[in-house]
Amino acid sequence: MAVYHLYLKNFGRANGSSAVGAAAYRAGERLRDERTGRIHDHAARPGVMHAEIVLPDGLAGPEPAWLRDRAGLWNAAEAAESRKNARVAREYLVALPAELDHGRRLALARGFSQELADRYRFAVDLSIHGPRDYAQSDPRNFHAHLLATTREVSIEGLGAKTALELSDTRRRALGLGPAVNELFHVRERWAVVTNEALRAAGLEARVDHRSLAARGIDRLPRPYIPRIAFELERQGHYSPVAERMRERHRALEAQRQERAASAPRQAPAGIEALEELRRQARENWLRMREGSARAAAEPAADRSRDDDLAP
Numbered sequence: 001m002a003v004y005h006l007y008l009k010n011f012g013r014a015n016g017s018s019a020v021g022a023a024a025y026r027a028g029e030r031l032r033d034e035r036t037g038r039i040h041d042h043a044a045r046p047g048v049m050h051a052e053i054v055l056p057d058g059l060a061g062p063e064p065a066w067l068r069d070r071a072g073l074w075n076a077a078e079a080a081e082s083r084k085n086a087r088v089a090r091e092y093l094v095a096l097p098a099e100l101d102h103g104r105r106l107a108l109a110r111g112f113s114q115e116l117a118d119r120y121r122f123a124v125d126l127s128i129h130g131p132r133d134y135a136q137s138d139p140r141n142f143h144a145h146l147l148a149t150t151r152e153v154s155i156e157g158l159g160a161k162t163a164l165e166l167s168d169t170r171r172r173a174l175g176l177g178p179a180v181n182e183l184f185h186v187r188e189r190w191a192v193v194t195n196e197a198l199r200a201a202g203l204e205a206r207v208d209h210r211s212l213a214a215r216g217i218d219r220l221p222r223p224y225i226p227r228i229a230f231e232l233e234r235q236g237h238y239s240p241v242a243e244r245m246r247e248r249h250r251a252l253e254a255q256r257q258e259r260a261a262s263a264p265r266q267a268p269a270g271i272e273a274l275e276e277l278r279r280q281a282r283e284n285w286l287r288m289r290e291g292s293a294r295a296a297a298e299p300a301a302d303r304s305r306d307d308d309l310a311p
Contacts, residue, residue, distance in 0.1 A: 009093065020040060027048060030042070047130050047132050095143050100203075125147040127144065150164070220249065229242040
């Protein structure tokens, strides 16, 4: 059964992360961060099936070599920022259907990367990962990292911040809607292109980006298990953090069932569906924050929840 997953992550100075380090880890390469002097060596990283840089169509003039060079691109992205809290990169982490073969998964991820690059005029560093080679690894865990610059790219270099980075006040002045609408658009587009790929392959499986409530499904989302706790359990150890999260989820589910028994359920429609999506996104964020507070921080700042999409 195909699974929908699209997770957005930011990399910047405020959280001490490095775009160069993030790119090295995702592509499985050894890169030097010119700003800090640190070497990020992930050349021995297993599971990297493909890596390439996708640029917007229609760049005028001859394409400079540094745009296709991973170290050159991300060191340029780091050098372009001076603010201590600047966002240097943003990432779209998506689950790739295990039902597709590698060629179709690559075409799906590459096409979506190109669509984003053309829409926002940024560079996308695409990396496709497969399941790890150990017994506890989920054999369906194919996913792609789309690491994007926060500035538009041209043959002259990195230019102004993309429209995604503008405040809502600035976006209104330019006749654009709220930035959150871009997230809704990207989430929907990933579902659309994924289903198109599944249909083209002659498969019946489909994915849906909408919330459970918007689809009329009367249950809570699965409990969020922090990565460290999930890794402990996957290796056969007991995790009190994971068990507390499940107990809390069971209590919330019992409360939900009590409310459903005492009052008729109304499925949201129209603008209510949009509000329901916003509500669920906030609840997911709160659950993630709570889980992160209970688990120790990951030792490597340039890593993310990339190896297990659905604990």
